[in-house]
Amino acid sequence: MRFTIVGAGGIGAYFGGELARAGHDVTLFARGAHLDAVQAHGLTVRTPEGEFAARLGATNDANELPVSDVVIVAVKSYSLPDITPVVRHVAERGADVVPLLNGVTAADELIAGGVPASRVLGGLARVSVVRTEPGVVERRSGFQSIVVGELGGGLSERATRIADALRSAGVDARASATMGVELWQKYVFITAMAAVCGLARASIGPVREAPGGRRLIQRAVAEVVDVARARSVPLPDDEAPRTAAYIDTLPAAMTPSFLLDLESGGPTELDTLSGAVSRLAAQAGIDTPVHDTATAALGVRR
Numbered sequence: 001m002r003f004t005i006v007g008a009g010g011i012g013a014y015f016g017g018e019l020a021r022a023g024h025d026v027t028l029f030a031r032g033a034h035l036d037a038v039q040a041h042g043l044t045v046r047t048p049e050g051e052f053a054a055r056l057g058a059t060n061d062a063n064e065l066p067v068s069d070v071v072i073v074a075v076k077s078y079s080l081p082d083i084t085p086v087v088r089h090v091a092e093r094g095a096d097v098v099p100l101l102n103g104v105t106a107a108d109e110l111i112a113g114g115v116p117a118s119r120v121l122g123g124l125a126r127v128s129v130v131r132t133e134p135g136v137v138e139r140r141s142g143f144q145s146i147v148v149g150e151l152g153g154g155l156s157e158r159a160t161r162i163a164d165a166l167r168s169a170g171v172d173a174r175a176s177a178t179m180g181v182e183l184w185q186k187y188v189f190i191t192a193m194a195a196v197c198g199l200a201r202a203s204i205g206p207v208r209e210a211p212g213g214r215r216l217i218q219r220a221v222a223e224v225v226d227v228a229r230a231r232s233v234p235l236p237d238d239e240a241p242r243t244a245a246y247i248d249t250l251p252a253a254m255t256p257s258f259l260l261d262l263e264s265g266g267p268t269e270l271d272t273l274s275g276a277v278s279r280l281a282a283q284a285g286i287d288t289p290v291h292d293t294a295t296a297a298l299g300v301r302r
Helices: 009-020 034-041 077-091 105-111 157-168 179-200 204-209 213-232 239-247 258-264 273-283 289-298
Strands: 002-006 025-029 043-047 050-054 057-061 070-073 096-099 122-128 127-131 136-139 145-149 172-174
Touching: 002 009, 002 077, 009 025, 009 050, 009 127, 009 136, 025 043, 025 179, 034 043, 034 057, 057 136, 070 077, 070 179, 077 105, 077 179, 077 239, 096 105, 096 122, 105 239, 122 179, 145 157, 145 239, 157 172, 179 213, 179 239, 179 258, 179 289, 204 213, 213 239, 213 273, 213 289
Parallel strands: 002 025, 002 070, 025 057, 043 136, 070 096, 145 172
Antiparallel strands: 043 050, 122 145, 127 136
8 A cells, every 4th residue: 555654753654664664655754854864764663573674755845745545644733733734635636544643633623624524534553652863763662553443433444454554564453443432542541641640740650659649540531531421422331440440550650751741841732632621621511620720730831
């Protein structure tokens, strides 16, 4: 298959490299020193299993992007408005769009930005990847999974075809008939983790062990679940206690990427995480004090 990767940082470049190694036609939309390095030397991918070099196309000019079957969008949520015109350009030439962003609003934002709605699927990734230097990415997790599916539900031939291509590249990929539910399940987890670890400026272990820490986690989880239910998302009845129990099993050193961004002083996905929960809760007339507090407190720039 022919893939365009928009957002060639850690996650985008990693999956692009794996697809290229498997023989798929891959072009990265990248910028700066990373683009220069990939054009000059190719992409180096490091994993717990070893290292390989991938040769693939790379450009910073949307007009140079080839016709593709699929465009994977892997930017941070705060960069989505800037790259939406690029995604629209590729989609209008026939590519199906798979956003792998955090949150539950990426597809709606792409469609609002002019990307043809008929081309947009839902997608989510679970992987830990960092770009260690220009032209080099490193997968640090032992897992690497992608779920893709129709936003309206049901299995489709195109979602299955995309998942098959990803599996051919060694990715744990599958097509989902309940993509909307799966997006919210990930959202419940990552948003609760971002809120409690962000407020505490600590990894999950110290949060759990602090007085009232587990209660804070449970409330952060329950608030997102309440918002999902207010929006008629059919989450399982045990979603809140199950997610809180899972968080209780995480290694004490587990730190959400949101906290790393926060501590670095750069932009964060606060608006997509607790910020969106707070806004959606206000629209539904329900209270979300943990995420309201996180939105206000963590939005203060030092």
